[in-house]
Amino acid sequence: MINKDKYFFTLEIAVRDYELDSEGIVNNAIYLHYLEHTRHAFVKQEGLPFGSLTTEGLVPVVKRMTIDYHCPLRSGDVMVSCLWVERKGPRFIFYQDIFKKQGGEPVVSAAVTIVCLEKDGRINRGDDLAARLSKYFDKP
Amino acid sequence: MINKDKYFFTLEIAVRDYELDSEGIVNNAIYLHYLEHTRHAFVKQEGLPFGSLTTEGLVPVVKRMTIDYHCPLRSGDVMVSCLWVERKGPRFIFYQDIFKKQGGEPVVSAAVTIVCLEKDGRINRGDDLAARLSKYFDKP
Amino acid sequence: MINKDKYFFTLEIAVRDYELDSEGIVNNAIYLHYLEHTRHAFVKQEGLPFGSLTTEGLVPVVKRMTIDYHCPLRSGDVMVSCLWVERKGPRFIFYQDIFKKQGGEPVVSAAVTIVCLEKDGRINRGDDLAARLSKYFDKP
Amino acid sequence: MINKDKYFFTLEIAVRDYELDSEGIVNNAIYLHYLEHTRHAFVKQEGLPFGSLTTEGLVPVVKRMTIDYHCPLRSGDVMVSCLWVERKGPRFIFYQDIFKKQGGEPVVSAAVTIVCLEKDGRINRGDDLAARLSKYFDKP
Numbered sequence: 001m002i003n004k005d006k007y008f009f010t011l012e013i014a015v016r017d018y019e020l021d022s023e024g025i026v027n028n029a030i031y032l033h034y035l036e037h038t039r040h041a042f043v044k045q046e047g048l049p050f051g052s053l054t055t056e057g058l059v060p061v062v063k064r065m066t067i068d069y070h071c072p073l074r075s076g077d078v079m080v081s082c083l084w085v086e087r088k089g090p091r092f093i094f095y096q097d098i099f100k101k102q103g104g105e106p107v108v109s110a111a112v113t114i115v116c117l118e119k120d121g122r123i124n125r126g127d128d129l130a131a132r133l134s135k136y137f138d139k140p
Numbered sequence: 141m142i143n144k145d146k147y148f149f150t151l152e153i154a155v156r157d158y159e160l161d162s163e164g165i166v167n168n169a170i171y172l173h174y175l176e177h178t179r180h181a182f183v184k185q186e187g188l189p190f191g192s193l194t195t196e197g198l199v200p201v202v203k204r205m206t207i208d209y210h211c212p213l214r215s216g217d218v219m220v221s222c223l224w225v226e227r228k229g230p231r232f233i234f235y236q237d238i239f240k241k242q243g244g245e246p247v248v249s250a251a252v253t254i255v256c257l258e259k260d261g262r263i264n265r266g267d268d269l270a271a272r273l274s275k276y277f278d279k280p
Numbered sequence: 281m282i283n284k285d286k287y288f289f290t291l292e293i294a295v296r297d298y299e300l301d302s303e304g305i306v307n308n309a310i311y312l313h314y315l316e317h318t319r320h321a322f323v324k325q326e327g328l329p330f331g332s333l334t335t336e337g338l339v340p341v342v343k344r345m346t347i348d349y350h351c352p353l354r355s356g357d358v359m360v361s362c363l364w365v366e367r368k369g370p371r372f373i374f375y376q377d378i379f380k381k382q383g384g385e386p387v388v389s390a391a392v393t394i395v396c397l398e399k400d401g402r403i404n405r406g407d408d409l410a411a412r413l414s415k416y417f418d419k420p
Numbered sequence: 421m422i423n424k425d426k427y428f429f430t431l432e433i434a435v436r437d438y439e440l441d442s443e444g445i446v447n448n449a450i451y452l453h454y455l456e457h458t459r460h461a462f463v464k465q466e467g468l469p470f471g472s473l474t475t476e477g478l479v480p481v482v483k484r485m486t487i488d489y490h491c492p493l494r495s496g497d498v499m500v501s502c503l504w505v506e507r508k509g510p511r512f513i514f515y516q517d518i519f520k521k522q523g524g525e526p527v528v529s530a531a532v533t534i535v536c537l538e539k540d541g542r543i544n545r546g547d548d549l550a551a552r553l554s555k556y557f558d559k560p
Contacts, residue, residue: 016177018309020302022355027298028456028482032449037156044216062448066486075302076184158449160442162495167438168342169312176308202308206346215442296457317436324496356464 007082008136009042012101015077025072031108032065035096038081039112048132057119058128063091064113070106079107087137090115090126147222148276149182152241155217165212171248172205175236178221179252188272197259198268203231204253210246219247227277230255230266287362288416289322292381295357305352311388312345315376318361319392328412337399338408343371344393350386359387367417370395370406427502428556429462432521435497445492451528452485455516458501459532468552477539478548483511484533490526499527507557510535510546 004010013034021027073079078101086093092114098107116124130137144150153174161167213219218241226233232254238247256264270277284290293314301307353359358381366373372394378387396404410417424430433454441447493499498521506513512534518527536544550557 016173017180018173018176018301018307021298022300022302022304023479024302025481028485029298029449029452032452033156033158036158036448040157059443061445061492062489064486064488065448066484068484069482072481158441158447161438162440162442162444163339164442165341168316168345169309169438172309172312199303201305201352202349204346204348205308206344208344209342212341296453297460298453298456313436313438316438320437 004082006084007097008084009038009045010080010082011038011041013037013079013081015073015075015079017075020075025074028069031067031069031098031110034079034081034098035067035094035108035110035112038083038096039094039114042083043133046133048129058116058124060114060116060129062112063115065110067108067110069108071100073100073107078102080104085133085136087126087130090123092126092129144222146224147237148224149178149185150220150222151178151181153177153219153221155213155215155219157215160215165214168209171207171209171238171250174219174221174238175207175234175248175250175252178223178236179234179254182223183273186273188269198256198264200254200256200269202252203255205250207248207250209248211240213240213247218242220244225273225276227266227270230263232266232269284362286364287377288364289318289325290360290362291318291321293317293359293361295353295355295359297355300355305354308349311347311349311378311390314359314361314378315347315374315388315390315392318363318376319374319394322363323413326413328409338396338404340394340396340409342392343395345390347388347390349388351380353380353387358382360384365413365416367406367410370403372406372409424502426504427517428504429458429465430500430502431458431461433457433499433501435493435495435499437495440495445494448489451487451489451518451530454499454501454518455487455514455528455530455532458503458516459514459534462503463553466553468549478536478544480534480536480549482532483535485530487528487530489528491520493520493527498522500524505553505556507546507550510543512546512549 015026019026019030019033079098080101081096081098083094083096086095094110094112094114096108096110096112098109099105100107116126116129118124155166159166159170159173220239220241221236222239223234223236226235234250234252234254236250236252238249239245240247256266256269258264295306299306299310359378360381361376361378363374363376366375374390374392374394376390376392378389379385380387396406396409398404435446439446439450439453500519500521501516502519503514503516506515514530514532514534516530516532518529519525520527536546536549538544
């Protein structure tokens with residue numbers, strides 16, 4: 001079952017039929033779209049619309065992703081997409097789980113490592129993004 | 141402004157950031173996904189889930205589409221996707237308009253011709269689909 | 281059969297399996313990707329890489345599209361994507377046909393109206409783009 | 421540099437402009453499409469077209485993926501997509517690396533765990549697939 005207390009943010013997303021592949025299940029790449037959409041909705045809720053982040057010159061990019069596929073989504077399914085975040089220096093690790101809304105069955109679990117790039121391509125130390133998300137991180 | 145009385149069906153859809161192209165606007169092909177998603181939601185509301193239509197052996201396919209692009213959608217936009225349908229023998233013409241939810245500005249207008257294919261690839265006369273959607277068509 | 285003499289440009293494109301939908305055929309929206317990819321390859325061959333066009337401040341956008349779907353593409357198919365162009369003032373009409381490589385069967389036929397937008401969103405008169413493509417237009 | 425000796429299979433793939441996101445780089449989800457396309461091309465070369473695999477009742481599905489993103493692809497880039505495979509009981513681990521064709525810079529590295537599902541959803545022991553790919557596996 002979904003323990004929403006664990007997460008910073010949850011979002012409901014409905015499968016759209018064009019996301020199915022020829023097996024009638026959502027294609028494996030599409031889950032990365034769902035995960036990205038959830039991260040963008042989260043930072044937007046925090047007053048960090050994706051657009052403004054990039055006009056400040058910082059471009060968040062995915063450096064690493066580990067994803068486990070538990071159970072495929074099909075036509076008509078609605079999912080609950082959940083995340084929490086951990087900071088490790090310049091790296092922000094988004095732990096993201098997707099469940100079926102009906103029944104709560106786990107669909108995918110992912111750990112997504114994000115870094116922010118400066119305009120010159122170097123990795124930003126992450127202090128700006130951490131400050132904007134500070135309420136989620138433990139105080140020393 | 142959106143005159144919802146004109147339409148058989150309306151659906152709100154939010155832009156997802158991965159649907160933007162390198163110009164920061166929704167890519168022209170993505171609108172066809174929105175239009176298809178709207179048609180599927182419409183027939184599903186009529187008790188015709190896309191899946192059951194195909195297990196009966198009828199495959200609805202797009203034969204022709206005309207689409208005018210009025211104004212691009214961007215990150216954060218929500219659209220109202222509207223449709224009405226006209227039957228011309230075996231052809232079902234879906235007239236589909238998308239508006240910005242905020243302000244009602246027209247985004248795209250499309251006429252989408254659908255036919256149903258039999259299992260052997262021949263075009264179905266359309267009577268089955270018309271019967272299912274009969275409340276929308278004028279009686280003689 | 282394909283009459284390549286008619287066209288300014290032809291490009292071979294292979295179907296990738298993730299472009300199939302749950303019917304096992306290429307989804308109707310994907311053909312717009314193929315058509316766009318062909319236009320970009322054409323202007324690139326003319327020394328107009330898509331990127332440089334936009335850094336000059338001109339953004340080509342699709343204003344209108346009419347597309348007829350003759351025959352679906354499936355897994356393993358290779359297509360020949362062909363185009364020629366006509367200018368009507370600020371509008372560039374790309375006539376684009378896609379055929380199966382094997383057998384030459386027509387797949388889709390489209391007329392795609394492109395205009396170039398200035399940075400302020402106004403429609404460019406099209407003289408710059410026409411000059412770059414002048415060898416294709418009849419002299420008075 | 422690319423050491424092609426290490427791999428069972430390599431495939432050149434060109435970036436298509438519609439695969440770029442609003443940052444002008446290939447979206448992170450698209451690499452999963454490239455990786456899948458490479459796996460399908462590999463099994464097809466082995467006389468195992470994706471379609472025939474599924475009509476035999478076995479559906480290969482992705483169970484787990486780990487992917488490191490080293491360097492983004494951009495408009496005009498061509499990649500060399502390479503793979504080798506290891507079997508661990510019912511699991512087939514595809515080790516997949518993508519390099520820029522020009523210069524050989526690493527783009528992504530992934531380990532993709534595939535299992536074959538029976539028609540009833542159970543995990544197949546993998547002997548059939550292993551037999552078809554036996555020339556790649558060490559003899560005891």
